[in-house]
Amino acid sequence: MSDAASGGSGRASLTRRSLLQGVAAGAGVAAGSGALTGFPTIWAQNIKDITLVHIGGSYAAIKEIGDQAQKDLGFKIEIQAVDPGTQLTRALTQPKSLDINNVDATQLPFLQGKGVLKAIPVKDYKLWDKTVPIFTTGKFPDGREVSNQGYSPIKSCFWEDASAKKLATKPTEFLTMIPTLFNADTLGIRPDLVGGREAVKTWGDLLDPKYKGKAALVDYAPVGVIDVVMALEARGELKYADKGNMTKAEIDKTTSILIDLKKQGHFRAFWSNFDQSVNLMASGEVVIQSMWSPAVTAVRSRGIDCYFVPLNEGYRGWSVGLCPMAHLTGLKNDCAMEYLNWFNSGWQGGFIAKQGYYSPVPETAKKFLTPEEWDYWYEGKPAAVDIMDPYGHLMEKKGAVRDGGSLWEREGRVVVWNTVMDEDRYLTKRWNEFVSA
Amino acid sequence: MKLSPALASWLQVGPLALILIVFFGLPMLVVVAASFFDFDHMAIVPAFILDNYQDIFTDEVTLSLYLSSIKFAVIVWAITLLIGFTVAYFLVFHVQSLLIKIGLFLLCSVPFWTSNIIRMISWIPFLGRNGIFNQVLVGAHIVPHPLEFLLFSDFAVVVAYVHLFTLFMVVPIFNSMARIDTRLIEAAKDAGASRYAILREIVLPLSKSGIALGSIFVVTQVMGDFFVVKVMSGGQSASVVSALSNEIQQLEYPPAAASAVILVIVVVLMVAGILRVVDVRKELAS
Numbered sequence A: 001m002s003d004a005a006s007g008g009s010g011r012a013s014l015t016r017r018s019l020l021q022g023v024a025a026g027a028g029v030a031a032g033s034g035a036l037t038g039f040p041t042i043w044a045q046n047i048k049d050i051t052l053v054h055i056g057g058s059y060a061a062i063k064e065i066g067d068q069a070q071k072d073l074g075f076k077i078e079i080q081a082v083d084p085g086t087q088l089t090r091a092l093t094q095p096k097s098l099d100i101n102n103v104d105a106t107q108l109p110f111l112q113g114k115g116v117l118k119a120i121p122v123k124d125y126k127l128w129d130k131t132v133p134i135f136t137t138g139k140f141p142d143g144r145e146v147s148n149q150g151y152s153p154i155k156s157c158f159w160e161d162a163s164a165k166k167l168a169t170k171p172t173e174f175l176t177m178i179p180t181l182f183n184a185d186t187l188g189i190r191p192d193l194v195g196g197r198e199a200v201k202t203w204g205d206l207l208d209p210k211y212k213g214k215a216a217l218v219d220y221a222p223v224g225v226i227d228v229v230m231a232l233e234a235r236g237e238l239k240y241a242d243k244g245n246m247t248k249a250e251i252d253k254t255t256s257i258l259i260d261l262k263k264q265g266h267f268r269a270f271w272s273n274f275d276q277s278v279n280l281m282a283s284g285e286v287v288i289q290s291m292w293s294p295a296v297t298a299v300r301s302r303g304i305d306c307y308f309v310p311l312n313e314g315y316r317g318w319s320v321g322l323c324p325m326a327h328l329t330g331l332k333n334d335c336a337m338e339y340l341n342w343f344n345s346g347w348q349g350g351f352i353a354k355q356g357y358y359s360p361v362p363e364t365a366k367k368f369l370t371p372e373e374w375d376y377w378y379e380g381k382p383a384a385v386d387i388m389d390p391y392g393h394l395m396e397k398k399g400a401v402r403d404g405g406s407l408w409e410r411e412g413r414v415v416v417w418n419t420v421m422d423e424d425r426y427l428t429k430r431w432n433e434f435v436s437a
Numbered sequence B: 001m002k003l004s005p006a007l008a009s010w011l012q013v014g015p016l017a018l019i020l021i022v023f024f025g026l027p028m029l030v031v032v033a034a035s036f037f038d039f040d041h042m043a044i045v046p047a048f049i050l051d052n053y054q055d056i057f058t059d060e061v062t063l064s065l066y067l068s069s070i071k072f073a074v075i076v077w078a079i080t081l082l083i084g085f086t087v088a089y090f091l092v093f094h095v096q097s098l099l100i101k102i103g104l105f106l107l108c109s110v111p112f113w114t115s116n117i118i119r120m121i122s123w124i125p126f127l128g129r130n131g132i133f134n135q136v137l138v139g140a141h142i143v144p145h146p147l148e149f150l151l152f153s154d155f156a157v158v159v160a161y162v163h164l165f166t167l168f169m170v171v172p173i174f175n176s177m178a179r180i181d182t183r184l185i186e187a188a189k190d191a192g193a194s195r196y197a198i199l200r201e202i203v204l205p206l207s208k209s210g211i212a213l214g215s216i217f218v219v220t221q222v223m224g225d226f227f228v229v230k231v232m233s234g235g236q237s238a239s240v241v242s243a244l245s246n247e248i249q250q251l252e253y254p255p256a257a258a259s260a261v262i263l264v265i266v267v268v269l270m271v272a273g274i275l276r277v278v279d280v281r282k283e284l285a286s
Helices: A002-008 A010-020 A023-035 A063-073 A084-093 A105-111 A203-207 A221-234 A248-263 A274-282 A293-300 A330-343 A347-353 A362-366 A371-377 A407-411 A424-436 B005-034 B051-058 B060-094 B098-108 B116-121 B123-127 B132-139 B154-178 B182-190 B195-206 B208-223 B227-232 B240-249 B253-277 B280-285
Strands: A051-056 A076-081 A100-104 A178-185 A187-189 A215-218 A267-271 A288-290 A307-309 A315-324 A394-396 A414-417 B038-040 B043-045
Touching: A051 A084, A051 A330, A063 A076, A063 A330, A063 A347, A084 A100, A084 A105, A084 B240, A100 A105, A100 A330, A105 A315, A178 A330, A178 A347, A178 A407, A187 A203, A187 A293, A203 A221, A203 A288, A215 A221, A215 A274, A221 A248, A221 A288, A221 A315, A221 A414, A221 A424, A248 A424, A267 A274, A274 A288, A274 A293, A293 A307, A293 A394, A315 A330, A315 A407, A347 A362, A424 B060, A424 B240, B005 B253, B038 B253, B051 B253, B060 B098, B060 B154, B060 B195, B060 B208, B060 B240, B098 B154, B116 B123, B116 B154, B116 B227, B123 B132, B123 B154, B123 B227, B154 B195, B154 B208, B154 B227, B182 B195, B195 B208, B208 B253, B208 B280, B240 B253
Parallel strands: A051 A076, A051 A100, A215 A267, A215 A288, A315 A414
Antiparallel strands: A100 A315, A178 A315, A187 A288, A187 A307, B038 B043
16 A cells, blocks of 8 residues: 555655655555545654543543554554543643543533633634534534534534633534534333333333333433433423423422332432443343443344334434643644544544444545445445444344434434533432432 | 660651551541632632531431441441351361361452452342342242342342451451460360350450451441442442542542541541450550
8 A cells, every 4th residue: 555655656755755754654654545535734754753642431532543543644642541530530630641632522511611621713623514514503404403402512512712711502613622423312121121122112111110120220410310301201290491401490309209219119220331231231130221322232242132212202412522632732733633633534433333323524434334334324224234343243134224213313303412400510419319319 | 886775666667657647647638638628610729618517417418328338337247247257266266287277268368369349240140130049049939030139239238248358357356266275265164164155255355356356347448438339239329438439520529528537537436436345455465
């Protein structure tokens, strides 16, 4: 590949060679740039001495992605997967220990005004006009408005100005983050233990007495409570003005119902990590629960039927992105911007698609998926071939159909987003009371 | 050159004192100081306020957390004491050969060759609804349906604690029992004492220091735990430290520091109580 590239246009390659010093780096860069369009774009002597530290949750901060970026861009990327608490603490108290903060949109309210993040001028991000409109205009491609309950993409994507002090909650010229993946979550069920995939149709089933002692929730208030609130609303027990931003009174009513349910033994467990959610489901301790899409996959890969069930009331959506840290300057800052532009150029989108996540720039991800994979993951069509995960393991057999259908059949039905409420502290306090009741 | 006695003593206490000051005293001072700080959304503000303590003492959750932790501590202490005492008694007084004695003693420590987490997690598939134990019970028609209370319950928490901490009871009790002069027991036998009388009048009083030390290990570990409670109760029970760790996760350091200070005081009182019943220094010196 590197020979082909250098043979193609002698002068450019020669310059690249002499600048980049070192055959290995040169070969990697050339190989990568053959596959992608126009990377790297920074030509500096000392680019290979640059290391960007990228931290995020294990579902997004994936080593393989960093390795590929390193190959394509010629500088080092160090990926560190950490839990959300550590991530927030480090970003706030040791901001210089990281360069790229791979945040869940709900972390942004805690990071604003602390001087740790840098605004990204829209004009510096090359793929903004190709990004799906839920991020750019707050609308679905069919023109409908995206639900604004919770931290919708439009609420979390923009700073008021270049100072990165305050979220604008509407489009401006300054991005808080480059959105890198998004998805729609719902409940996971064990079809074999609840009477089939069709047995669960509504969020209300999460609190249905027939699943007493066999239901579980994620022990993370901002997400767990939304799952419960969806269920309570579906059962007609409570109505909420804004599920994404509940009042103290609404939080109180919700918690007291929850505590009653807990005392009756409705919940089998509260899980706090991915692994626990997989084991609860795989062992049959639990038949219906809060779940993430890759956890459903992990249960299925053990040969146990598990289903991310599309529900009448719609989905709970979320998004994740990359924020450059405020301390970046000079060449390192250029490299960070280069990395952000690389991130959605396709390779990453193709990789995470095979975990069930969507790229905010689907057309680039498409280039890194086979037509059959694209049809399965994005179009909701039956798999024309066996579907593999990013690491090449069998995930779904030929003929399977993705739960919920195509990208917009799923994402278009998001009714509430992962959130941080104004009464966040109060919610956490009441949630802890519930868990320890 | 001959060191003066005073200098020699200072040199002897020096290293330990230094370690205690640097790694315990100073951090503890920082925690105490932080417990009086104020904080707003995600930032700590140096101040001197009592709000953090006031919140702890006015919140009813605090009492239920302490009651729950103390309940676990007492149950686990009683069970580990019974098992620990019995095992140590057997090893010291029933096993005659020194070689077998040491061999069996080492056997007690075999589970410790794997990590705490593995030992605890392995209870989950064993006790689960479709776990091995329930399969046996249902298969043998002892119960009609799998028992639900075995996992993700207080029962599961106690099982894991006992499994994890019994050795901490066995070792010190074994140690103090091994130092009992066997001639005392022979003399008691000759004087016509029953086995039970020997146990009550000789073995138990002379093992007191071991029991006290073991109790301190077990009680402080249970009071300071949050991981076992969280995992084995399926997140359904909380402990003092799990509440504290929630606060840390939300970067609420001052209230977490205040909880830590209160917990230290409570645990120190519990240890002091144990030491008041048994004067370990006197027992060890004799």
